Amino acid sequence: MVNYENLEVEIDPPNKIAIVYLNRPTQLNAFNIKYLEELIFVLKKISKDNRLQCLILTGRGKAFCAGGDVVEFRNAEQPDEFMASMVSRLHEGIKILKNMSQLTVAAINGSCFGAGLGYATACDFRISSENATFGCAFTRIGLSPDSSTTFHLPKLVGLTLANEMLFLNRALNAEEALRFNLVNKIANPETLLGEAKKLAIQISKGAPIAFAYTKKLLKESYTNDLESHLEKEAESIVKTAGTEDFQEGLKAFFEKRNADFKGN
Template sequence: MSSIIKSQNQNITYLYLNRPEKFNSFNREMALSLQKHLDDCIRDKNTRAIVLIGKGKAFCAGQDLQEVTNPDENPGFKKILEEHYNPIVTRIRNIEIPVIAAVNGVAAGAGANLALCCDIVVACEKASFIQAFSKIGLIPDSGGTYFLPRLVGFQRASALAMLGDKIDAFEAERMGMIYTYYSSETFEKEVEKLAQRLANMPTKALSYIKKALNQSLENGLENQLALESKYQIASAQTDDYQEGVNAFVDKRQPKFKGK
């Protein structure tokens, strides 16, 4: 059984975390497989949006602790971070395709932080987020100490990281951790609608938005203004910009191609 299942729906690529019996917790094989599938999406010119979602009741419970407690399988934390999670986070942030985290259930530990590093995070109403690291004597990894305070503020991030509180979807939306949540009955349809909406947008411009937001996390105002100028000029040279303007003048829906 493959630990990552790829499914294509028009211009949307769904990547399913597929270890439901382990609440989709990561082992080495699964982490490397997800990296490969993300790389495949980069090369696939038909992929205009990516959805990361879990099979079964969970999104992702983080690291499979059976792997790290088995002397014959334990790769060690250096490899786990530098070869498993960190490359996934950097791929998601650098890939020039919008990535949606569709959190269908519990997202704990590294699973929560892999969701939070995506471009848009939506959740099922039954989903929950847990910075579970402190409960076993660890610290948040997979970008947790980077993304969480930027999403919810320093004080709230500090408390969540230290206390390991379980946050439901309603509270996650209220504090700005996620974009929105959907009812269990409509979750899959709403995720598909959102992904299709992104896929039909000028995805070249979306990639420039992503790059600008990435750098805004470190830039001062003057540097960010210069960066906006650079990417705006580049966006104005795309076919999609011309199509957008023409469609506005003609009072019709634009047909963007990501070029």
Template sequence: MTAGFEAIEYSSRDGIAVVRLNRPAQRNALDLTMRGEIGRAVEAIRDDASIRVLLLIGSGGSFCAGGDLKALTERERGALANRDRIRRLHLWFSELLNLEKPVVAAVDGPAFGAGLNLALAADFVLASPRARFCAVFARIGLVPDLGGFFLLPRIVGLQKARELIFTARVVGAEEAQRLGIVTEIHSEETLEPAAMAWCRRLLEAPTGTIGMAKNILNQSFNLDQRALAELEAYAQAVAMETADHRTRVGDFLAKKPLRYDWEALGRAEDGQ
């Protein structure tokens, strides 16, 4: 466990970092302290080559209920100060979204507002049956923040994003899975172990090349085919010169079992 955190718990072990939102009495609502601490943790993960996977999880049966409305209304800021506060959010959120390491989110209970978008920033979202997702902003007269305009339409499509944002309705785990938000559903008791099992499987992934692929994918809706082809060419040129690539190709040519075989790793986790 890393000292110096109040609103989150941050730990890393055997290549896996865990950021646990830890304000259960407030359903892990994002206050200024939590936002800053997530930013510090993401920077530490980004800069630590020994960390290969990040798990985002909440405590107390909630993922994140969104922004802390009580903290938001404690004092008048003015429009420009509010704008600056939201812009500062994106300093750490962009680091999380573009973190060149796999990110797994385990969602139990509410993921509302900014909490929804925090989950959407993950590469994989595992959820419990009691997980609930909501772009809640319209209920309190706000527009989506923390990357909602960028993330939601890319995941569910523009028309469905309009519906979810304009109605601010709650989406259960099964519907969220059909929409492409949720990857797998696990019971409340098995959600965290299942998420850790995903993280262990991802330890065998080629982290560097997955990171480059993630970087390009995050830009893929904004660039034309020619620009993406150039990024592809540069990234592949780098990947082909890595020791990791040579080792994995050598194993393949020697007919050795591949380290990163998703199905085989899953069977191994299940003891088959």
């Protein structure tokens, strides 16, 4: 375990997993600039670690992340300049999450609001504790949303519910989050991290090159037209067909066994 001022990082090379714990529990893991700089540094480091195939993001204490630290918002002498500095870091972290080849799992252990919800929705999978709650809360204090919330949320829950969450500050409990496709699964608090690790290990046994191309294709599907996306799919499947993993996958299929992918 590597400890930072606001984060704890656990690297598990045998299982090809990294776990990042948001660790500012007395502030409900709310973001400030120093904390975000640490998170960006750690995410960049993980993204470049070829030993790793999955990242789990979770929180210490009773919250996943309550969003931005409103105490620091209140104390800012120049609120607009402070927010510009804050949001640039928030968005750098989101872009690293989306662009890293590793798949990402948010293990949402409690309150997940504002930018915390943005980070959760930017992950590829989300597992929620039974006692987690979800909300936006930006407009409640007179702010428009950030951290990809208006990008990912309507794609996950639909525009109708996203409007309620963004304009009317509707909060969801875990059962509602599951029903509206905001999360993949619910676990009890004691087994949440274990369930996330189980999913991460399942991911880590997959074909890393194929997964990386698939993640990229899914991200680009939001902006590509059909013709250009078909071209991207064709390019990607040709590249993955030239890998040793493809030969191993074929061999395993005909031998009726699980493939042993190496990322080659």
